[in-house]
Amino acid sequence: MADSRLDLPQGTLDLLILKALSLEPMHGWAISERIHQVSRETLQIPQGSLYPALHRLERRGWIKAEWGASDNNRRAKYYELTRAGRKQLDAEARDWERLTTAVALVMRMS
């Protein structure tokens, strides 16, 4: 199972987290699981970089955190996209589109 996992390219972790949070507030573990599932188990966020990334995003004001009760009534820290974060997400998504389109174009040339 480990072999079919791809390493995340640099800088895409932030984008993925923001996107995940754009649907609903989640705690850190849930974010990791969601991305893993939605990517058909291709993407596995390295655990060691998840939380530093979350704190970094929090620092820049794109997500904000609140302690709440999880589904089994345990205390968990929930992250939520802020309005600035939503704007950032749109900007980064656009950039990602442009990048991947460009790369695909280059790859298609023969």
Place this chain on the structure above:
Amino acid sequence: MLAELLSDIRYRLRALSSRDSIERELDDELRFHIERETEKYERHGMSRDAALRRARLAFGGVEQMKEASRDARGTERLESIVRDLRYAVRSLESRPAFTLTVVATLALGIGANTAIFTLVDALLLRPLPVAHPEQLVIASDPTQVNNNNVGAPITDFVSYLLYRDVRARNTVFTDMYANGWSGPIDVQIGSGAGTTAEQPHARFVTGNFFSVLGVPAYAGRTFTAAEDETPGQDPVAVISYDYWQRRFSGSRAAIGRVMRVNDVAVTIVGVTPPGFSGDIIGQPLDFWLPMMMDPVIQPGMNLLNDRSWSWLMMMGRLKPGVTLEQARQNVSAVEANAVRENLSGAAQSQFDDGLKANPIQVVSGARGFSERRAEYAKALWVLMAAVGLVILVVCANVSSLMLARIVARRRELTVRMTLGAARGRLMQQLLVEGVLLAIVSSVLGVFAATWGSRVLLATVGGSSVVAGPVAADTTLDLRVVAFAGAMTLACVLLFGLLPALRATSGANVDLAASLRSQGRNLMGAARVGGRANIPFGRALVAAQIALSMLLLIGGGLLARSMQQLLHADIGVDRDHLIAVRVRLSRSPYVGARLAQFRRDLANRISRVPGVDAAAFAGNGLFSEGASGGRVDVSGFVPQADSERVVSLDRVGPNYFHAIGARLLRGRGIGMQDLEAGPPAVVINETMAKKYFAGCDPLGGTVTLVVPAHDSAGRTLTRLDTLHYRIVGVVRDFQSRDVRGTPRREMYTVFDDPYTGNSGMAKVVAHVRGDPSRFVAPIRQAVRDVAGALPIAVDPVNDLVRGSVSEDVLLVQVTIFFCVVTLVLAALGLYGVTAYSTSQRTSEFGLRAALGAEPGDVTRMVLGEAVRVAVIGVVIGVPAGLLATRLIRAQLFGVGTIDVPSLGAAILVLLATAVVASYVPARRAAKVGPLEALRLE
């Protein structure tokens, strides 16, 4: 971008303030994550333990993640600094001796430096508190603020008519004002029961005084142009803020009140702003009177119409675009021409000769006038340089202590580096400690400086007897504090950083060796104890002691010089003389009545029990006032006009006997000269040598040319020629200035109705015993004759002391700083010795075990300390002797190599060294072998 930045800052602040709760939150968060992972694996069928292990593995290193999270938070740097601060505070608290020594040293150094700079700034540097002081130009000699002169017109200070001419004709000033001394005046405020009488400081100024300076009224108004026109018409005064507060409690009702100035009713019309007390530094004024009021307030002196009365200082404001040099040329030319117009013949050529020797002074007026500034300026600067050295000493001191600390912590640093501490991190910690010390000391230093400045100025103010206190604005100059603090910080960092760099550099991290060296303390003790554990510590302390030596030598010389000044032989019996002055300016005593008054005064005083003799004189001893003239002496052909100048004094019978001056030939002035016969003159030794070179002066004639006086004592414009016969030669004595070389002086009787232009009757009394005992009875005797006239009675020695007040000032200030430097040197030596002995505890224990007596150990440590001190002395003495050349001008009666003061300085320094190292030496002696072992 901005929003991001704001949120970033807010986040960091929150992270800093609630660090602990954030850490706990992180823990909870991570724990929650691992739990969910564990559950996930459990659901897939693993056992709890296996799932837990798997989850943890997948997660990676928790601690490293925490670290990464913390990094991501972005507050790591700040947090570490805060942590370092707390650690630094704790570690400084745990070493009170070190901390106190360093803080005291730095504070004292910063305080001393700031205090002396404040003094120098207040007295020498600060510009006048007026608008655009750099545009002001003085067209007089700025030191002659309280002088006046009757005779040929001079340009050091000018007559009123000359001022008017220069003001009208110059092309370089937008306007110019003049101010002159009011002479002693009496003021009465209020009437009946509430009267206060006093003698404040006031000056006469032209109406444009305040407008030229650009000083607005704080309350009321200043003078108008109209008040400058008609003599006697506008009896108004503007008072200073301080006087307003002192005399009128700052009440607005003061404006409009009437003061009686010399019995003339004067209305107060305004108050100047706080901080302005005139244009004369060191002489704060209480109020200003319009020039036109002079004839009414000082009647009989004709100061406004007489070109031979010079008494005013002039100051002008430059027109835009005009330079000082242009002003100098224009004003010199205009003034010289204005004087020449009113002279003729010989007087004119005399004036031109005088100008060549003494050109008209036109200098910057930004720093106002000052009578004494030039005299002590150089000495003050030298002192400031010396005190600047003190700051260097201070830095050296602190550096050696910090070096000691770092070397002592070498093992700790090595261990930490081996365990993985980053070098930068360690440096940060050491830096934080250094900065903390510097900041605390700077703050304390500022307080010390404030206190010190006040003490200094109180000393300075209290030192002069006659001339009055030297008041100056002493608000602390932040520039200086900042400078001193920055310099100290730089030194602290430099000397703290460099060895720290060395100690933590890779090459030096040899853990095994350092551990080994500590473990072998007992064995290696002998080797360790010999060489100082503190690399430059001893050298720095020696340098410090050398610098202290320098200051001590200077201080000692100045002190000896002052002693000479106060006790030197000035040719009279100064320890038994009292000078009496009675002010006559508004009295009925003129002409023959004045002559009688003088005789009565001298007679009455000589009848006081204890008085041996009393005699009157025109200028007297150290009583202000001087006269001079040009003479032609029989048988002498002068080569230049300057050879004809002599000083002169009118004296009564028995004068020389009364003051204790020695007659070398012939006789003194006696009763017979008062009656009739050819006018007699007694000349002094210097004059005899000059004009008679070896021949006998007795019988020769001296022809004197002086301004004539009328029967009321007023000066006339014509000159009189008087012929005198020399009847005696007296040994030189000083009557005005202790320092100066004796001048040519001659003494004749009064040719009544000459009153002398100081308007005073002066008598010198010779007493048996301590003069201070006779002041009161003599004062009473004078009252009997003089009635209500203002009287001053002082022992002559007090007056002499007043005349050298600037020397006294310098000595007092220097001694103040010598004490400070000594304390600093003691602190430095103590610090280094204490540290050194604390490192050598095992060595002392070893010595004790081998049979050394406590006394031996004490002596050994003391000996080492004294050796360092001796090295300092050996370096310091020649350096000090060289440096004292700078103050040679201030010295009187002592050469630069003065054995007693040098010996005293050396002794004091060595004694200080012993005292400073005594406590650590004793502590070293108390170390027993058991303690040494326990350290292992």
